[in-house]
Amino acid sequence: MNDIIREIVERLALENAVSFNGVAKAEAVLGKLLGSNPELRSRIKEIILLVREITEKVNSLTLTQQKELLSKLGPVKPVEKPLKTIGIPELPKAEGFTKITLRFAPNPDGPLTLGNARPAILCDYYARKTGGKLILRFEDTSPSVKPPLREAYEWVVEDLKWLGIEPDEIYYQSDRLPIYYDYATSFLEKGFAYVCLCKPGDFRSYEREGKPCPHRDHDPALNIRLWEKMLDGTMKPGEAVVRVKTDMEHPNPAVRDWPALRIDIAEHPRISGFRVWPLYNWSCAIDDYEMKISHVIRGKEHLTNEVRQSYVFQYLNAPQPVSIHIGRVGLENSVLSKSKIMKGFSQGFYTGLDDPRLGTLRALRRRGFKPEVIRRVILDMGLKITEAMVKWENLYAYNREVVDWNSERYYFVKDPFKLVVKNMTKRVEARLSRHPSRPELGFRPIVIEPHEGMVELLVSAEDVCNTMPGSRLRLISLFNVEIESVDRETKLVNSFFKGMEVPEKSAGIKLIQWVLPEDAVETWVLMPDASYAKGLGESSLKRLPPGRMVQLVRFGFCVVEKVSENFVELVFSHP
RNA sequence: GCUCCGAUGGUGUAGCCCGGUCAAGCAUACGAGCCUCUCGAGCUCGGGGCCCGGGUUCAAAUCCCGGUCGGAGCACCA
Numbered sequence: 001m002n003d004i005i006r007e008i009v010e011r012l013a014l015e016n017a018v019s020f021n022g023v024a025k026a027e028a029v030l031g032k033l034l035g036s037n038p039e040l041r042s043r044i045k046e047i048i049l050l051v052r053e054i055t056e057k058v059n060s061l062t063l064t065q066q067k068e069l070l071s072k073l074g075p076v077k078p079v080e081k082p083l084k085t086i087g088i089p090e091l092p093k094a095e096g097f098t099k100i101t102l103r104f105a106p107n108p109d110g111p112l113t114l115g116n117a118r119p120a121i122l123c124d125y126y127a128r129k130t131g132g133k134l135i136l137r138f139e140d141t142s143p144s145v146k147p148p149l150r151e152a153y154e155w156v157v158e159d160l161k162w163l164g165i166e167p168d169e170i171y172y173q174s175d176r177l178p179i180y181y182d183y184a185t186s187f188l189e190k191g192f193a194y195v196c197l198c199k200p201g202d203f204r205s206y207e208r209e210g211k212p213c214p215h216r217d218h219d220p221a222l223n224i225r226l227w228e229k230m231l232d233g234t235m236k237p238g239e240a241v242v243r244v245k246t247d248m249e250h251p252n253p254a255v256r257d258w259p260a261l262r263i264d265i266a267e268h269p270r271i272s273g274f275r276v277w278p279l280y281n282w283s284c285a286i287d288d289y290e291m292k293i294s295h296v297i298r299g300k301e302h303l304t305n306e307v308r309q310s311y312v313f314q315y316l317n318a319p320q321p322v323s324i325h326i327g328r329v330g331l332e333n334s335v336l337s338k339s340k341i342m343k344g345f346s347q348g349f350y351t352g353l354d355d356p357r358l359g360t361l362r363a364l365r366r367r368g369f370k371p372e373v374i375r376r377v378i379l380d381m382g383l384k385i386t387e388a389m390v391k392w393e394n395l396y397a398y399n400r401e402v403v404d405w406n407s408e409r410y411y412f413v414k415d416p417f418k419l420v421v422k423n424m425t426k427r428v429e430a431r432l433s434r435h436p437s438r439p440e441l442g443f444r445p446i447v448i449e450p451h452e453g454m455v456e457l458l459v460s461a462e463d464v465c466n467t468m469p470g471s472r473l474r475l476i477s478l479f480n481v482e483i484e485s486v487d488r489e490t491k492l493v494n495s496f497f498k499g500m501e502v503p504e505k506s507a508g509i510k511l512i513q514w515v516l517p518e519d520a521v522e523t524w525v526l527m528p529d530a531s532y533a534k535g536l537g538e539s540s541l542k543r544l545p546p547g548r549m550v551q552l553v554r555f556g557f558c559v560v561e562k563v564s565e566n567f568v569e570l571v572f573s574h575p
Numbered sequence: 576g577c578u579c580c581g582a583u584g585g586u587g588u589a590g591c592c593c594g595g596u597c598a599a600g601c602a603u604a605c606g607a608g609c610c611u612c613u614c615g616a617g618c619u620c621g622g623g624g625c626c627c628g629g630g631u632u633c634a635a636a637u638c639c640c641g642g643u644c645g646g647a648g649c650a651c652c653a
Contacts, residue, residue: 012596020598027634028598034634035596048633107653145652200651207649208577241651252578254649262651280653303579304648327581327646380587380602387646391586397603404616411613437616476612502612511612554613575614 002050005040009033009051013058014070022063026055088382091126096319097294100132104160104167105139105284105298108152110338112159114359114374114390115329121378122297122326124165135291136160136167139284140174141277144266148174149342155353159361163371171291173283174270180278181231183286184242184261188223192315193260195226196243207256210249216257230263230276237263244282246311258308281305285312293321300325300385327387329378334359356528356571364395367528368549368559368573373398396574403549403557403573408434408441411476411513412523412552414535415461417491419514421481424450424497430478432538444540446516448478455497456517458536463512464493474503474511476553513553523568525558533572541568549573 012032017024030051034040040047058066091100102123106116127134138156140148153172160167187193196203196215206213218226227242229235242261250256260282265275278286284305288296289312296306306323313320335341336359344350354362364374376398381388411432427450431443448455457475467473467483473495474480480503481495503509515536523537537552541560544550548560550570558570 016598025598027595031595031597031634033595038595041595044633051633105653109653139653142652145650196651203651204649238651250578252649254578259651264651277651279651284653299647300580301647301653305653307579325580325647332586377587382588384581384588385646386581388587391603394587394603400615407615409613409615433612435616436611436613474612478612505611511614513613551613551615553615557615 005047006050006054008037009054010058011070011073013051013055014066014073017058017061017066018063018070022059022061022066024055024058026052029055088125088379091130091295092322092324094294094319094322097292097321099292099294100126100130101135101292101294102127102132102297103135103137103288103291103293104165105137106156107142107146108138108140108148108156109146110149110152110342111155111353111360111362113336113338113341113361114331114334114364115336116159117163117361117374118326118329118378118381119297119299120160120165121163121375122383124163125375125379126295126297127168132294133168134165135169135171135293137171137287137291138173139280140172140268140270141279141283142264143268143277144264147266148269150269155362162361162365163374171287172270173278173287174268176283176287177271177274177277179290180261180283180286181276184278184282185224185227187244187260187315188227188242189220190315191220191245193223193242193244194218195223195230195240196257196259197226197240200238206248207253210253210256212248213257216243216245216248230261233275235263237265239263242282244308244311244315246308252304252307254304255307281308282312285309288321289313289316289318296321296323297326297383298323300327324383325385326381326383327385329381330387330389331359332389332392333357351530355530356526357530366559366561367571368403368557369395369399370402373402392574399574400557404551405435405438407549407551407557409436409551409553410538410541411515412525412535412537412541412555413458413460413513413515414525414533414555416458416515416520416536417461417464417486417493418517419457419459419464419481419493419495421455421457421479422484422494422496423453424455425453426450428479428500432477444538446519446538448516458515458517458520459493459512460535461491463510467493472498472503472507472509474509475514476511478514480509513555521568522566523570525552525555526561526569526571528572537568541570 012029013024016029104120104123124134138153194215196213198213203213226240230240241259243257244260246255246257248256258281259279261276261278263275264277303325310320341358345353353360354366356363356367377390428448430446433443434441464486465488467486469483469485472480472482479500480498482498484494486493515538519539520536521539521542523535525533527533542563544560546560549557551557556575557573559573561571562569
């Protein structure tokens with residue numbers, strides 16, 4: 001037995017030494033040994049001595065000797081690596097539930113942002129993966145503080161659809177007021193809740209001190225009478241609120257007897273005639289119960305709400321859904337806050353809800369990001385509760401992967417300069433490749449006809465305005481020129497024809513794109529900062545349908561947005 | 576102030592529950608080279624990380640304690 005162990009240790013020590021420059025570490029050898037032979041742990045004292053001894057011996061050999069010895073031991077035994085689980089973890093078991101049901105529950109007060117996409121995509125992912133159910137629930141129960149927007153309900157559905165998410169069921173909390181009332185009545189009758197008449201500041205004092213307020217011990221009959229006064233209009237907003245009895249000595253003051261329903265007489269875009277509205281924790285707990293939600297995936301700002309709502313489930317004698325709290329998502333240099341977005345939008349600061357500066361899903365869609373790319377970055381982040389900042393670079397890389405193969409190449413010159421090429425006598429037929437990796441897509445031929453030994457072309461300012469006379473440029477797929485002079489005032493560059501042959505890379509000659517004046521169309525590109533890059537593009541851009549992704553050579557991937565006889569507008573996607 | 580939570584390369588993560596095959600995997604970014612008539616794509620190679628300090632243990636990214644930093648909540652908002 002000891003001989004066998006000795007042999008294994010020798011091999012491990014040699015392997016370790018050989019992979020680390022001739023020096024083996026006893027710890028690592030021991031770790032590997034115990035990892036694959038856990039039964040040796042009971043003999044640890046004895047094994048350690050053995051491992052140290054052998055490791056020292058191995059380390060006293062030269063690397064060459066070690067290699068020799070190792071090769072004598074025969075072919076290396078394949079190391080069995082534990083299977084790595086791919087993707088994100090399984091959903092935790094939800095005790096007391098037979099079917100996996102998740103809900104995405106936004107407030108319809110704006111379009112969805114990348115931040116909302118995180119819970120939405122995760123819920124959808126798990127619902128689909130497990131054959132469960134996904135519910136979309138509009139949480140629109142605060143007509144005065146977070147007034148829902150009539151149009152936003154539709155925006156949410158559209159944005160989800162774009163992400164590939166189609167909920168199995170849709171609910172509107174504003175349709176369900178009677179349900180929340182019924183449970184409230186029942187809770188009041190059973191003494192699980194009470195009508196509190198404290199002024200908000202007064203209650204806060206009780207809460208801080210952990211003492212019950214004077215209304216906590218009202219008997220159910222009185223509570224019901226007060227409740228009816230809340231409903232029938234006798235009481236005004238702010239005069240009373242229904243509180244769920246939790247524990248006035250709960251260590252977290254935020255959990256103590258939280259408010260469940262209050263009077264709010266502001267208008268609601270969907271319904272009218274109601275003056276008592278549930279607060280988040282009430283409608284949410286009741287709905288999660290009614291809809292048999294098994295798992296709740298939501299932002300970590302709801303961490304204490306899970307504790308608050310646990311009292312409702314206890315009173316209902318029902319299992320509480322498993323809560324998974326996830327961190328907020330940030331997007332570099334972008335606005336993700338819905339209230340800021342809506343404010344800036346209504347003040348006209350943004351051109352629309354798809355303004356490229358915004359982190360809305362519609363802005364990302366407009367910029368040509370594919371839904372699977374959004375899904376990928378979200379699923380990449382997993383179920384962690386930590387915050388995550390999404391880098392544009394990351395989105396770019398993923399999107400390029402999806403988009404590159406199907407993006408035809410076109411030439412666009414920003415801030416055009418006129419390039420006059422002299423000593424040009426031949427007629428040239430340029431063949432511009434539609435896609436360098438896909439020759440089967442063919443070419444777009446452009447014929448260049450010199451007049452009196454000259455040709456005029458258009459090139460980008462940034463490619464020529466700092467070039468020195470005598471330097472050379474290669475016009476891609478066309479010919480080479482030598483710069484004679486550059487006049488930035490008149491945006492005119494004079495040059496000589498310098499041959500057709502493609503220059504060697506080593507010559508360090510810059511390759512630039514160009515447009516023929518007779519074949520140019522006014523082209524603007526909306527940039528991520530909402531400015532426009534203005535210039536001229538080749539006329540074949542006009543034949544593209546809006547929504548098509550192209551690559552403007554040496555400029556970047558762009559989405560065609562508007563096309564007319566003499567104007568093309570695109571939206572910049574990424575380099 | 577009170578109550579919670581978290582920390583793995585530049586970024587996003589895997590591993591942590593249940594300590595050892597982790598001398599830490601992946602992606603992206605970055606650097607070098609190859610390829611390419613784009614600053615795109617592709618290929619090859621490379622550098623880079625367990626917040627700090629103690630403790631437990633033969634062994635700590637993993638367990639315990641303390642600290643630091645960061646975040647969330649403390650609404651008659653969601």
